[in-house]
Amino acid sequence: MSAGPGISAAAAEPVNHARRVIVAWLVLSVIATPLVAVFLGPAIPPGNGSDEASQQVFDNQVMTAVITPILCLLVVFFAYALTRFRAQAGEAALDGPPLRNEPRVQALWVAATGLIVLGLAGFGTFELLETGAGGGQGPSPIAEPGGTKKKLEVQVIAQQWQFTYRYPSLGGLESAQLVLPAHTDVALHVTSLDAVHSFWAYELGVKADANPGVDNVAYVETKGPRVFHVRCAELCGLWHGYMFNNGLVVDAADFSRWAASERKNFAPVAKYMPAYSHTYLPEPQRRAG
């Protein structure tokens, strides 16, 4: 970008276009980057509903901050080139001078882009390995937040077209509502009984595919009591768009109360439930007859 496009128009007037572009870029970047990092980054979902969600907000802040100067450079360069080097009405269309190697520019370009890409890859990998970032990690997760610290296990069962939730620590209790205790490490084991679904607990920053016969583990550390939204994020048939409900994070006392009342509700069907398992392959797969 240093000298190339400037030469044809600049033959008569010794203008350093590169310097102009760089100065404009620096000014714009210095103004825009902190604004984006402080105001735009945190406004990108999912909010601060869990530790993982907050981590995602931080990641968004870092990435938008890194991207902003790059975007500024492109905007400034295009704006400058489009206005400064635009052909005037009636002007003969002349070919520009041939482009030649500029080793310093090339080296700088490769080094800068390499540094940014590798830096973001390193940052992303570090962030991902810290907690799994709320994503489904398959049956053998490698990024377990808090090491092997004991977590509350909750199974997410997707089916056409509703999520239900099973709590092995509450005697295999199943519920149509997801209720989690506040300030707790939770291991979500996501599976499906039929088609491919995707469990998306929006404000908790959790998204994990629900595949039949697969145990997909995602971790989340809840914060204070709140309501969050659960949606299916994988097109799964007629009522895919209606496959949503609200989940709750509640304090310990409310969680115990809820568990007690759900236990009562669950009691009549308990004897028919299969033993708690990380996957189920239920019959009937096809109606007889």
Place this chain on the structure above:
Amino acid sequence: MRSVTGKLALAVAGVVAAGVLIGFYVSKLTTQAGSPTYTVPVKTGGAHPVVDLTIQTVAAVGPALSPNPDWVSFLVRDASGKWRRETVWRLPAHATVHVTIYNFDGASGLRNPFLARPQGVDGNRIVVDGKPLAVLPPDEASHTFAVPQLGLIVPVAPVPDDARNQCGYAPCSLSMAHRTETFTFHTGKPGHYRWQCFVPCAAGWITGFGGPMQTIGYMDGFLDVV
């Protein structure tokens, strides 16, 4: 060669046309899919209306009611006693709804036994042939009537395989082998609530969940609460 403005206008027109088409299909699908709305008559009016909803569930809907005569279906009985294959039902808000289901179909069984527990209905009980039940054995479920947004799940008891005088094509008359199931629920605030069957009851479809299980007018519909 076309002008830039012309090209731009063409591109905008293309995007708008695609949007209108997608919107049309999506709205058709998520509202009523061409299925007419049946307004359930109000028995007692006022702030807390009372409504009777009478349904039958059938193994084969028959050529008189559908171009897919072998599909399973729900039917609703109108004020004149006629059975209609309409599954979008308009109900008043904050109403008590007394539902009677006449089931003429056999058992298919639930994939998730949890859904055999009646929920979201008065007493969390269903009454099957006069007998109150807190759960139906999951393997016996013939269909369910479920409105997940209202937390309502009701399993439907089956006609035994060896029952005599079984109904072939709907509409089925009450002189044929059937189970009678009743329960009561409340509509709450106005809204557009989808309902569905959870039993993989669609014979011949992969995992029993195609065809009538994915088509409004058979095993799926809406409660249009106004």
